[in-house]
Amino acid sequence: MSDLLKTIGSMVVAAGLTLVSASMPATAAEKEKAEDGSRIEFGINEYSDLPARPHMVSAFTLKELSTTADHSKFKELQGPFKSGPEVTKACLSCHNKAGQQLRNNVHWTWEYTHPVTGQKLGKERLINNFCTNARGNEGMCAQCHAGFGRTSPDYDLDKVENIDCLACHESTGKYYKLPPTRGNKACAVMFEGKKPIDWAKTAQSVKMPGRNNCGMCHFYGGGGDNVKHGDLSSVLYDPPKDVDVHMSRDGAKLVCIDCHVGSGHKWAGSRYNMTVGDSGKRPAGAPRTKATCTSCHTDSPHNSTSITGIKLNGHVDKVACESCHIPAFARGGVATKIFWDWRTAGRLKNGEGYREEGYIQGNGKPRHTYKSIKGSFKYGENIRPVYRWFNGVMRYTTIDTRFDPSKPVQINYFSGSYDDPKSRIYPFKKMRTFQPYDKGNNTLVYMHLWGDDKDAFWGNYNFARAIARGMKDNGIPYSGEYGFVETWSWWPINHMVAPKEKAVQCEECHTRENGRLADLGGFYMPGRDRWWWLDLLGWLAIFGALALVVVHTIARIVMKNRYGAAPEGKE
Amino acid sequence: MPLRKRKDDGKLCAHVVIYTRYERFWHWTQAALIFTLAFTGLNIHGVYHVMSMETAVVTHDIAATLLILLWIFTTFWNFTTGNWKQFLPFLQVHPEDGRFVTGLKIFINRLWAVVRYYAWGILKGEPHPHKKTLQRKQNPLQALAYLTFMIVIGPALWISGIFYILYDLWNDFAGSQMWFQATVFVHTAAAFAMIAFVIIHVYMTTTGKTPLHYIKGMITGVEEVELSEIEKEYLETHAPDLLKDENASC
Ligand code: HEM
Numbered sequence: 001m002s003d004l005l006k007t008i009g010s011m012v013v014a015a016g017l018t019l020v021s022a023s024m025p026a027t028a029a030e031k032e033k034a035e036d037g038s039r040i041e042f043g044i045n046e047y048s049d050l051p052a053r054p055h056m057v058s059a060f061t062l063k064e065l066s067t068t069a070d071h072s073k074f075k076e077l078q079g080p081f082k083s084g085p086e087v088t089k090a091c092l093s094c095h096n097k098a099g100q101q102l103r104n105n106v107h108w109t110w111e112y113t114h115p116v117t118g119q120k121l122g123k124e125r126l127i128n129n130f131c132t133n134a135r136g137n138e139g140m141c142a143q144c145h146a147g148f149g150r151t152s153p154d155y156d157l158d159k160v161e162n163i164d165c166l167a168c169h170e171s172t173g174k175y176y177k178l179p180p181t182r183g184n185k186a187c188a189v190m191f192e193g194k195k196p197i198d199w200a201k202t203a204q205s206v207k208m209p210g211r212n213n214c215g216m217c218h219f220y221g222g223g224g225d226n227v228k229h230g231d232l233s234s235v236l237y238d239p240p241k242d243v244d245v246h247m248s249r250d251g252a253k254l255v256c257i258d259c260h261v262g263s264g265h266k267w268a269g270s271r272y273n274m275t276v277g278d279s280g281k282r283p284a285g286a287p288r289t290k291a292t293c294t295s296c297h298t299d300s301p302h303n304s305t306s307i308t309g310i311k312l313n314g315h316v317d318k319v320a321c322e323s324c325h326i327p328a329f330a331r332g333g334v335a336t337k338i339f340w341d342w343r344t345a346g347r348l349k350n351g352e353g354y355r356e357e358g359y360i361q362g363n364g365k366p367r368h369t370y371k372s373i374k375g376s377f378k379y380g381e382n383i384r385p386v387y388r389w390f391n392g393v394m395r396y397t398t399i400d401t402r403f404d405p406s407k408p409v410q411i412n413y414f415s416g417s418y419d420d421p422k423s424r425i426y427p428f429k430k431m432r433t434f435q436p437y438d439k440g441n442n443t444l445v446y447m448h449l450w451g452d453d454k455d456a457f458w459g460n461y462n463f464a465r466a467i468a469r470g471m472k473d474n475g476i477p478y479s480g481e482y483g484f485v486e487t488w489s490w491w492p493i494n495h496m497v498a499p500k501e502k503a504v505q506c507e508e509c510h511t512r513e514n515g516r517l518a519d520l521g522g523f524y525m526p527g528r529d530r531w532w533w534l535d536l537l538g539w540l541a542i543f544g545a546l547a548l549v550v551v552h553t554i555a556r557i558v559m560k561n562r563y564g565a566a567p568e569g570k571e
Numbered sequence: 572m573p574l575r576k577r578k579d580d581g582k583l584c585a586h587v588v589i590y591t592r593y594e595r596f597w598h599w600t601q602a603a604l605i606f607t608l609a610f611t612g613l614n615i616h617g618v619y620h621v622m623s624m625e626t627a628v629v630t631h632d633i634a635a636t637l638l639i640l641l642w643i644f645t646t647f648w649n650f651t652t653g654n655w656k657q658f659l660p661f662l663q664v665h666p667e668d669g670r671f672v673t674g675l676k677i678f679i680n681r682l683w684a685v686v687r688y689y690a691w692g693i694l695k696g697e698p699h700p701h702k703k704t705l706q707r708k709q710n711p712l713q714a715l716a717y718l719t720f721m722i723v724i725g726p727a728l729w730i731s732g733i734f735y736i737l738y739d740l741w742n743d744f745a746g747s748q749m750w751f752q753a754t755v756f757v758h759t760a761a762a763f764a765m766i767a768f769v770i771i772h773v774y775m776t777t778t779g780k781t782p783l784h785y786i787k788g789m790i791t792g793v794e795e796v797e798l799s800e801i802e803k804e805y806l807e808t809h810a811p812d813l814l815k816d817e818n819a820s821c
Contacts, residue, residue, distance in 0.1 A: 308625055317743075506625050507623060507624040510617075511620075522748075527615055528617070530617070534759055538766075541763055542763065542767050546770060549770065556693065559695065
């Protein structure tokens with residue numbers, strides 16, 4: 001490892017260290033380096049802290065023990081393979097429906113048409129308030145794509161041999177994908193010096209997806225461990241029960257697909273169109289089709305022979321399970337980004353980009369609080385979610401939405417209310433960012449971040465050129481003038497379910513001051529609400545009565561002294 | 572048993588058990604439950620945080636259920652024993668023939684006498700205008716207060732309380748929130764009234780011969796009661812154990 005570092009260090013592009021091979025724990029040298037926050041930084045090295053990815057036993061892996069096929073024995077998979085697409089061809093030679101199935105799968109298409117709003121969404125189109133847009137930056141961002149060689153939006157989705165079966169199905173835990181295009185010299189070292197992939201061995205290792213497959217991308221969304229979601233971090237590779245009762249080896253030992261069930265390469269659990277308020281009911285013997293709590297736990301999961309349990313079951317119609325059972329997100333020692341400021345991006349030291357590591361997270365690892373290529377960040381851990389009424393339908397501010405830049409722009413937004421029987425009180429992570437926008441047209445912008453050219457922001461640090469190029473490449477009208485706008489995005493919190501003893505207690509919401517639901521309206525909540533004037537009258541009555549008592553008592557004592565005998569004391 | 576005659580109206584005065592065992596059980600259980608309900612209720616209301624919300628709610632719900640059961644039972648008892656007549660303030664005893672009369676005027680006169688007594692007479696050491704009898708254990712003000720308790724504050728609490736406790740069973744229609752708020756409003760308002768009532772009620776118990784006189788009466792059941800000759804004879808023959816002694820002063 002340190003040899004590798006020296007090699008890279010001797011090149012100018014030293015520090016952009018990358019994906020550490022899964023089997024290699026962090027070395028002392030690496031740790032030391034990490035503590036030095038002021039060193040020059042070139043690459044996107046958030047990925048460098050990938051831990052080893054164990055393959056855990058779950059209901060699914062148990063099922064696999066009873067499979068009738070051993071892929072390592074198949075002659076089709078003996079190789080030699082020179083590339084990913086060659087492996088895929090071998091896969092599809094038997095799984096001859098998989099290509100067509102993937103044709104409708106967002107992991108492959110990066111396209112999604114919302115069934116309710118009709119909005120065209122997906123990773124290829126959307127702009128978020130982290131690294132903003134994948135569109136045009138596929139060279140970097142398509143490392144997390146279930147396909148090979150996605151270098152631009154013009155990607156032939158019918159070339160099914162480009163589907164990357166291994167990303168989701170290999171089980172060696174050492175698989176990685178190279179960025180399909182080169183970035184600027186500042187970023188060029190990504191993955192350099194990594195051992196070449198043994199395609200045959202990897203192909204023979206295929207299984208149902210484990211958490212290492214899903215986690216590779218979904219734990220690192222937004223450019224690093226837990227950056228984006230807050231409830232999806234590398235801790236979930238092997239979490240203690242306190243962090244996640246479902247995924248812990250001391251808990252239910254579930255893997256992602258135990259909940260995100262599906263078949264035919266279609267599975268449950270869309271963040272665009274969420275299932276809120278599932279009753280969990282289905283015909284006897286029918287398989288689960290939804291990634292909802294109720295699909296396993298039913299909609300009356302609490303002990304209905306106790307008063308507390310009955311009362312809690314009564315909450316289910318209005319409160320999502322997650323609201324109480326995930327008391328905080330970003331637990332277990334890995335922080336999440338809560339604030340991102342692109343305005344400060346592009347500062348240089350001696351003409352070079354740099355980074356600062358101003359945050360030490362719970363597990364002792366430092367996190368970047370400044371990077372020239374991205375700006376400044378704030379982190380949080382054990383964060384209490386924000387609660388909102390939510391009916392499951394997510395809407396998005398897309399590239400063609402015009403907005404009022406004087407107010408924070410909602411990257412995604414949703415509706416819901418007490419009166420809507422489809423809504424529940426739902427927990428969210430709220431992400432705040434200042435990011436570039438088109439000042440003339442009041443729209444978001446596509447930025448050209450990645451590329452080996454003079455416009456890519458990562459390497460040139462020039463917003464004007466990066467935005468002009470990003471807009472032009474995608475044929476989006478651009479006024480030529482950019483500014484920065486505050487944006488918010490909302491991330492539903494569903495993972496990191498805590499043991500039941502750690503669930504949110506009644507008075508964390510049913511309280512007058514600073515309760516979790518303090519800013520939700522439209523309904524009366526005992527303990528939080530009251531009619532102030534009724535209370536006033538009530539207390540007047542009570543204190544009035546007490547005053548009467550006191551005055552009367554004094555009068556009795558005084559008068560008794562004056563008249564001597566007690567009222568009936570004649571005897 | 573020889574009873575001492577009162578000089579003026581020829582009536583007797585005796586120590587008699589006027590609160591039966593059930594009545595005392597009912598009274599003190601009700602007191603404990605109402606205290607519990609008020610204490611946990613205000614905790615739920617957010618006035619203080621002596622206990623957790625869960626403990627407060629569970630205790631409140633159990634106490635409420637017990638209280639409702641107690642009230643059902645007691646209502647039954649009141650009607651079967653005829654005790655219910657004690658709580659009708661307008662039903663007064665005729666001063667001469669000792670029979671019940673329903674007279675608003677006589678009630679108002681007697682009520683006024685009692686009010687005047689507590690406002691003034693008591694301070695000057697005057698005797699209480701109401702003499703406890705077997706037919707009228709309570710003075711008119713007391714009867715009026717208890718009736719209010721039984722037909723206004725109590726029902727307001729238990730009716731709204733039952734709606735409140737069953738909220739999850741009926742909240743399933745548009746506009747249910749309005750009814751829920753009405754429920755809570757009535758419940759909270761009645762709870763305040765109940766607490767104010769209890770404060771005055773407890774204070775009034777200290778206005779007897781000695782501050783603890785009435786309390787003792789409700790514990791032992793024995794009170795000083797004016798008896799007619801007929802009542803005396805009845806007690807002597809049918810319930811001699813209720814008639815304690817004749818050394819009372821009414
Ligand atoms: C008679 C039967 C009663 C029933 C069935 C009842 C039921 C309830 C219920 C269901 C609640 C909501 C909290 C919970 O689920 O426990 C509640 C709240 C409350 N109760 Fe009662 N209760 C009764 C009597 C009383 C009494 C006697 C008092 C006081 C003297 C009282 C005072 C309160 C107060 C102050 C609240 C809080 C209201 C709020 O802030 O929302 N309750 N009661």
